[in-house]
Amino acid sequence: MGDIWEGLEAAFWLIVTLDPELVQISLRSLQVSITAVAIAALIGVPFGAWLAISRFRRRRATIAVLNALMGLPPVVVGLFVYLLLSRSGPFGVLGLLYTPTAMIIAQVIIATPLIASISHQAIRDLWADYHDLLISLNTTKRQRMRALVWDGRRSLLTATLAGFGRAIGEVGAIMIVGGNIENATRVLTTSIALETSKGNFALALGLGFVLIAIAIAINLGIHAISGTEREGRW
Amino acid sequence: MVQRMVLALFLTVLTSVCVHADTLRMAVTTSFHNSGLSDVLLPLAEAEIGLTVELVVVGTGQALRLGRAGDVDAILVHSKAAEIEFVEQGFGTHRREIMYNDFVIVGPSSDPAQVAASSDVVGALSAIRNAEAIFVSRGDDSGTHRRELALWNRTDDGIPTEAWYRPVGAGMGAALNVAVGMDAYVLSDRASWLNFGRKDGLAVLFEGDPTLFNQYGYLPVSAARHPHVKAQSAQAFEDWLTSPSTQATIGSYEIDGQTLFVPNAKQ
Numbered sequence: 001m002g003d004i005w006e007g008l009e010a011a012f013w014l015i016v017t018l019d020p021e022l023v024q025i026s027l028r029s030l031q032v033s034i035t036a037v038a039i040a041a042l043i044g045v046p047f048g049a050w051l052a053i054s055r056f057r058r059r060r061a062t063i064a065v066l067n068a069l070m071g072l073p074p075v076v077v078g079l080f081v082y083l084l085l086s087r088s089g090p091f092g093v094l095g096l097l098y099t100p101t102a103m104i105i106a107q108v109i110i111a112t113p114l115i116a117s118i119s120h121q122a123i124r125d126l127w128a129d130y131h132d133l134l135i136s137l138n139t140t141k142r143q144r145m146r147a148l149v150w151d152g153r154r155s156l157l158t159a160t161l162a163g164f165g166r167a168i169g170e171v172g173a174i175m176i177v178g179g180n181i182e183n184a185t186r187v188l189t190t191s192i193a194l195e196t197s198k199g200n201f202a203l204a205l206g207l208g209f210v211l212i213a214i215a216i217a218i219n220l221g222i223h224a225i226s227g228t229e230r231e232g233r234w
Numbered sequence: 235m236v237q238r239m240v241l242a243l244f245l246t247v248l249t250s251v252c253v254h255a256d257t258l259r260m261a262v263t264t265s266f267h268n269s270g271l272s273d274v275l276l277p278l279a280e281a282e283i284g285l286t287v288e289l290v291v292v293g294t295g296q297a298l299r300l301g302r303a304g305d306v307d308a309i310l311v312h313s314k315a316a317e318i319e320f321v322e323q324g325f326g327t328h329r330r331e332i333m334y335n336d337f338v339i340v341g342p343s344s345d346p347a348q349v350a351a352s353s354d355v356v357g358a359l360s361a362i363r364n365a366e367a368i369f370v371s372r373g374d375d376s377g378t379h380r381r382e383l384a385l386w387n388r389t390d391d392g393i394p395t396e397a398w399y400r401p402v403g404a405g406m407g408a409a410l411n412v413a414v415g416m417d418a419y420v421l422s423d424r425a426s427w428l429n430f431g432r433k434d435g436l437a438v439l440f441e442g443d444p445t446l447f448n449q450y451g452y453l454p455v456s457a458a459r460h461p462h463v464k465a466q467s468a469q470a471f472e473d474w475l476t477s478p479s480t481q482a483t484i485g486s487y488e489i490d491g492q493t494l495f496v497p498n499a500k501q
Contacts, residue, residue: 087304087460095462097305098259098290179290181259194291197407198268199414199432 007205014206015213022207026214029187032100032174033167036107037115040167041160044112048119048159049145052127063120069113074106078173081106085177098179103187106173111163118162122155123148157226161219168215188214257286258467261297261306263377264405266450269335269425269494271487275475278483283474285467293376293405301325301453304460308468309453313377317451326453327465332475333484333495334449337381339440340410340427341367341419349419355443359389366398368418372409373401381448382421410436423448428489449498476501 014022051063083089085097085105096102126148134144149156171189178185180194188211195204266272267289276287290300294311301309302325310332311317320326339349339358347365352358362369372379386393402412406426413420414434422430427438452475454468474480481497488494 087462088302092304098288179288181288181290184288196411197264197405199407199411199430201432 003201004205006202008209010202010206011209011213012206014210022210024183025186025188025191026210028100028185029168029189029211030214030218032103032187033107033164036104036167037111037160037164039104039108040111040115040163041156043108044115044163045119045149045156045159046145047112048116048121049123049149050141051116051120052123053141053144053148063117066113066117066120070117072110072113073172074110074170074174075172075176077106077109078176081109081173081177097177098181098185100178100185102177103174103185106177107167107170110170110173111167114166115159115163118159119152119156122152122159126152126155154226157222161222164218165215169211256284256467257288258308258464258471259288259290259306260471261290261292261300261309261311263294263297263311264291264407265312265376265378265423265426266310267291268405268407268429269423270429270489271425271484271495274483274487275480278480279471279474283470285471285474287471293372293374294378294380295375301455304455304463307455307463307465308471309455310450311377311453312448312450313380314449314451316377316380317453320453324459325456327456327458328454330452330472330476330499332450332452332499333481333497334447335495336424336441337378337421337446337448338424338427338438339419340413340422340436341439342417342435343437345439347419349439352440355385355440355445356388358440359386362419363389363391363394366396368398368400368416369394370409370413370416370418370420371399371401372406372421373403374405376405377448378406378421378423385421385445424492425489425494428492428494450495475499 051059051066081102082097084091085094085102086092087097096105130144130148130151134147139147169189171193174185174187175190175193178187178190180186180190188207192204192207192211195201195207262272272289276289279285279287290297290306292300294313294316297306297309297311298316298320300306301320309326317326317329321329339355341347341349347362347367349358349361352361371382383393400412400416400418402409404412406422407430409420410422410426410430411432412418414432414436417435419439424441452472454465454472455463457463457465476499481499484495484497485493
């Protein structure tokens with residue numbers, strides 16, 4: 001119990017004094033995860049919508065694989081991206097290893113299947129309602145996808161926020177491809193792992209509370225902006 | 235994939251954090267980093283020779299892999315046989331000894347296996363085996379782990395396989411956390427132990443045997459094999475590390491009044 005209390009205390013002082021290092025790693029966490037989730041949503045949402053309204057051979061298999069990929073272990077993704085970006089790997093010449101860009105690439109791979117899978121689920125339900133209307137209007141596939149994505153935007157926002165949750169709390173992949181380099185690729189989760197390994201449990205826990213606070217603030221902020229949960233809408 | 239790579243390239247331009255004019259990327263062992271010496275040396279290097287050193291903190295096994303792949307410009311590790319092999323295979327230009335520290339056997343202060351009474355490290359490990367006291371092994375192919383296995387090999391029954399011998403497959407700090415949690419014995423480098431923040435009930439029980447000395451070697455990655463490595467920066471950092479004033483700084487680094495490293499670079 002003592003450690004948990006000290007952790008809360010550490011979190012409080014870190015936030016109140018706006019510890020410059022904390023601000024830096026928090027901003028980097030946000031920069032990496034928000035960029036990654038934005039890209040993942042740009043890929044995952046249209047793919048989920050396309051999957052919902054398309055009928056093709058192996059569709060079931062595709063959906064099963066997509067759902068399974070939601071559970072991709074981050075450390076495997078990290079190793080995979082490391083091998084691609086390593087100087088001895090196929091994309092080594094780009095020199096991307098141990099940069100925030102490498103961390104973004106890893107998190108895009110982690111978040112995309114989750115966003116695509118939840119989007120597919122949401123849009124499939126909507127498609128059941130809209131099917132006859134959109135068919136009778138003789139819409140193109142593209143128009144159908146646009147209508148469904150727009151009308152399902154609240155569920156798709158939830159899908160994107162789930163992707164964000166997975167990305168911001170992830171440590172296995174970014175530890176390998178980012179290297180947890182001070183002032184370059186250190187983020188909240190890798191700092192927590194580092195402080196834990198040093199035996200500084202209170203500070204590690206304090207950083208954990210800061211991470212949770214940021215995640216809650218982002219979620220509340222987005223809901224406020226997008227106007228979900230309004231009276232009569234919930 | 236191709237699309238993602240194009241995006242990635244685009245993102246580098248957008249998000250690239252300040253690229254320093256002169257940076258050196260170096261893979262170091264967890265034990266060196268946990269000692270806190272890097273927090274003293276790196277700002278000094280930046281001030282004195284204008285070199286920003288980025289540390290990738292991993293186990294010796296992974297550090298050597300990163301050096302082989304050319305993902306870092308230099309490595310600073312402690313596993314002599316593996317280092318010599320690294321240079322012989324042409325991955326590193328040479329090996330330069332920088333300093334040494336020592337390993338200690340840490341365990342519960344009640345010392346159920348009577349390790350403290352041993353005259354040498356082989357006797358200490360045999361005492362743990364005879365008492366079947368829990369022993370936490372790093373188990374991660376790091377320099378510390380390799381040293382521990384070598385020490386066990388010198389005991390009569392070799393490397394233990396019984397249930398009291400528990401390889402955790404983790405870094406030094408994590409292994410110490412596990413040892414604290416299980417009231418177990420563990421081999422640690424002195425620096426990591428002194429800097430460790432949660433010593434609940436554990437203490438240094440055995441130390442001082444010369445076979446526990448731990449030599450650190452600095453190996454620049456070969457520019458002949460990986461033309462992109464910053465050979466000049468690696469050389470500059472080596473010159474600075476081995477200069478008399480830096481060596482003196484290393485020798486004067488203390489935690490709780492104990493010196494941790496003995497500088498021994500040959501000029």
